[in-house]
Amino acid sequence: MKFRCKIVDVSCLNHFSRILNTIAKLTKSCTLRLTACKLYFILTDKVANGGVSMWCELNQDNFFDEYQLEGVSAEQNEIFLELIPENVSRALKMAQNAKSVKMKLKNKHCPCLTVAVELPSMSSTNRIVTHDLPVSVIPRRLWNDFSEPSIPNFDVSIYLPTLKIMKNVVERMKNLSNFMVIEANRIGEFNLKIETDLVSVSTHFKDLRNPPWVSDTLPERDSVHMVEARVDIRKLLQFLAGQQVNPTKAICNIVHKRMIHFLLLHEDVSLQYFIPAMA
Known part of the structure; x- marks a missing residue:
């Protein structure tokens, strides 16, 4: 060897x-x-x-x-x-x-x-x-x-906004809650939300586009319907803060209330990151 x-x-x-x-x-x-x-x-x-x-x-x-x-x-x-x-x-x-x-x-x-x-x-x-x-x-x-982790049938796939901007948003919201709701739909809308008994804060992104495979793999669903997953904000921020891959494409796949799957693509490297949803 x-x-x-x-x-x-x-x-x-x-x-x-x-x-x-x-x-x-x-x-x-x-x-x-x-x-x-x-x-x-x-x-x-x-x-x-x-x-x-x-x-x-x-x-x-x-x-x-x-x-x-x-x-x-x-x-x-x-x-x-x-x-x-x-x-x-x-x-x-x-x-x-x-x-x-x-x-x-x-x-x-x-x-x-x-x-x-x-x-x-x-x-x-x-x-x-x-x-x-x-x-x-x-x-x-x-x-x-x-072995390579299997990707479950996701409900929505969407291109992410600039990772640096997304990181700045999450950093500003991290002191409000331990959890963040990530939601998206099939018409290019993507939201980051904090919801507690005391406060509700949302950041909205539009016109992000959905990858071309969406119509082939995703189940039939109203295009404007939001699919979401609630995740540990520290794990999300750890992923965003550590990125130095400089991807040409950054994609978020959401399995409704089960998982967030991030996919970063560069010409010679791909990185997949899975964060489970919290109840």
Whole structure:
């Protein structure tokens, strides 16, 4: 079982660092699934117990100049690691001006993901700063626990407003309640609401458009009818505050009173985030 990769291109390195920063802000620990073509960052908290889930997918050839993987077997050419994304994010922070970054799976008393940052130097010899980050290798018998989360049949799908604007709205409303109602319909209307015994506050967005698949997958329903889910405002704000992916498309899918599913799309990365609804 072997894994090693190398990034030379500065723009690819900075983009990869931003993704790691985003993952680190969303979860303290996650699973990294390595395959020949893709990397996956996975969080599988039990939604039924109020936990969030995350699935972030990257095409490796859009980031790495070198990429070598030998999985547990020829038939199962994959590796599953449990790691702390903040550790990787910190190791990459000093790599903004690096000549290259190499990552390799090693066994130093315990399994480690070694990050070697090659920095420019005034002398003929470059400086190399090495970080040995402890990881856990997940055995094959547990791999099924980390399959891609299924997306239930949602009632409304809508493009989100600018995430920065949405974050500012949620931040201003977070002191009023622990919960926020997110609602939308099929004519591009999207609302963020706080409702308590003492106060009711709403922010309305219009003309946001609905993705083209709406008419094909959603059940028949009055287009102006609002579908909603009440979620933990801290989990929503954690998602919004951590975004550095700079998506070209940001979509919210709502399962009425059951779940919010966010989908962020970039040309070389997709991130799914599931927040369960509260009663």
